[in-house]
Amino acid sequence: MTDLATAFILALPPWLIDELPALPESIVDPVERMRLVNRLADRNWREGNGGPFAALVVERDSGRLVSVGVNVVLASGISSAHAEVTALGLAQAGLGAWDLGGDDLPAHELIVNWRPCIQCYGAAMWAGVRSLSIAGDGPELETLTGFDEGPLTADWAAQFEARGIEVTIGIERDAAIDVFRQYRAAAEAGGVVVYNARGSAD
Amino acid sequence: MTDLATAFILALPPWLIDELPALPESIVDPVERMRLVNRLADRNWREGNGGPFAALVVERDSGRLVSVGVNVVLASGISSAHAEVTALGLAQAGLGAWDLGGDDLPAHELIVNWRPCIQCYGAAMWAGVRSLSIAGDGPELETLTGFDEGPLTADWAAQFEARGIEVTIGIERDAAIDVFRQYRAAAEAGGVVVYNARGSAD
Numbered sequence: 001m002t003d004l005a006t007a008f009i010l011a012l013p014p015w016l017i018d019e020l021p022a023l024p025e026s027i028v029d030p031v032e033r034m035r036l037v038n039r040l041a042d043r044n045w046r047e048g049n050g051g052p053f054a055a056l057v058v059e060r061d062s063g064r065l066v067s068v069g070v071n072v073v074l075a076s077g078i079s080s081a082h083a084e085v086t087a088l089g090l091a092q093a094g095l096g097a098w099d100l101g102g103d104d105l106p107a108h109e110l111i112v113n114w115r116p117c118i119q120c121y122g123a124a125m126w127a128g129v130r131s132l133s134i135a136g137d138g139p140e141l142e143t144l145t146g147f148d149e150g151p152l153t154a155d156w157a158a159q160f161e162a163r164g165i166e167v168t169i170g171i172e173r174d175a176a177i178d179v180f181r182q183y184r185a186a187a188e189a190g191g192v193v194v195y196n197a198r199g200s201a202d
Numbered sequence: 203m204t205d206l207a208t209a210f211i212l213a214l215p216p217w218l219i220d221e222l223p224a225l226p227e228s229i230v231d232p233v234e235r236m237r238l239v240n241r242l243a244d245r246n247w248r249e250g251n252g253g254p255f256a257a258l259v260v261e262r263d264s265g266r267l268v269s270v271g272v273n274v275v276l277a278s279g280i281s282s283a284h285a286e287v288t289a290l291g292l293a294q295a296g297l298g299a300w301d302l303g304g305d306d307l308p309a310h311e312l313i314v315n316w317r318p319c320i321q322c323y324g325a326a327m328w329a330g331v332r333s334l335s336i337a338g339d340g341p342e343l344e345t346l347t348g349f350d351e352g353p354l355t356a357d358w359a360a361q362f363e364a365r366g367i368e369v370t371i372g373i374e375r376d377a378a379i380d381v382f383r384q385y386r387a388a389a390e391a392g393g394v395v396v397y398n399a400r401g402s403a404d
Contacts (some may be wrong), residue, residue: 003296005293005295006214006219007290009211009297010211066206067207068206077294077295077298077300079294079300080287080328087284092210092279093210093279098276098279118327119324122320122323123321125321126352150323151361155353159353
């Protein structure tokens with residue numbers, strides 16, 4: 001049984017590592033934060049790493065950029081490697097803290113280009129962030145991209161709030177939808193893999 | 203910005219790596235599969251790696267052991283590193299396939315010592331497994347261990363079935379509860395960290 005895997009790595013793709021030195025040290029404006037997320041989400045699928053999704057972790061008040069993540073399911077070969085899991089894990093790795101809400105840390109915020117899927121809903125809930133900002137939460141993501149997002153409860157946002165996590169919805173919404181729309185056009189042209197619970201969709 | 207983390211690793215703890223050579227190549231009996239899960243879950247919290255949770259991925263029909271995972275939130279410093287995420291990721295890393303349900307692969311099953319939390323519910327849904335076996339699904343986990351499992355929908359099992367994932371509940375249930383009970387006793391004695399959405403509980 002010595003051939004069982006004992007570790008796996010989630011890593012940013014080379015193009016994003018190349019971008020890091022040019023990113024701002026901090027981003028205070030919520031619109032600017034989401035613009036960066038939308039831009040990275042758009043580049044991500046074009047580069048072939050995974051779905052059109054990106055996420056940031058920032059210090060909520062100072063805006064200090066703590067981590068950047070994109071969906072690297074295809075690049076890493078790991079199905080949990082959504083943008084949120086990647087960004088949250090990188091923030092925790094960088095800070096050496098599994099709880100981003102620890103008493104000795106400033107409040108952290110997760111910024112994503114749409115409402116998280118059911119997996120990342122939980123990942124955001126357990127990571128210790130104090131706030132979540134998303135571009136939108138409607139059916140557009142599933143309708144346009146074909147991704148199954150899973151069964152969230154109707155009170156999903158209230159469930160965050162009950163755990164001390166503020167939710168802000170609707171920043172740069174149209175720009176987020178435009179990314180999904182372009183992804184869809186490419187998918188219809190046969191240029192990308194849409195992966196799902198039941199494997200790649202035809 | 204060159205100090206942003208660019209990768210993180212989820213790894214099995216040394217004690218479990220040491221156990222791998224002695225594990226069977228395959229486990230056909232569902233009860234034997236769960237006994238192994240319960241035993242690893244129990245050892246995991248005692249070793250201080252994380253919560254009392256373990257998971258296996260096996261080939262559903264042959265029983266071939268594909269991966270073993272435990273909760274390594276504390277050991278890895280990554281809050282998403284639950285037993286299911288670890289086992290599924292290791293299975294995918296070992297097979298070189300982000301979709302365990304790919305056409306060229308045998309059916310895979312995930313075995314866990316209780317109903318997954320909301321994050322791992324999604325992780326199991328997206329990994330491509332065709333079946334999920336759990337020791338139990340009642341409130342005992344949260345009541346005994348203090349872990350918040352998050353808001354699953356009432357039809358959580360039907361949602362799996364609708365995606366072609368068979369759910370089996372109630373294998374070695376009493377033994378699973380006994381692990382949680384012992385964990386609780388140790389937590390009450392101040393011997394373990396119970397982590398949560400809002401950090402460690404007192």
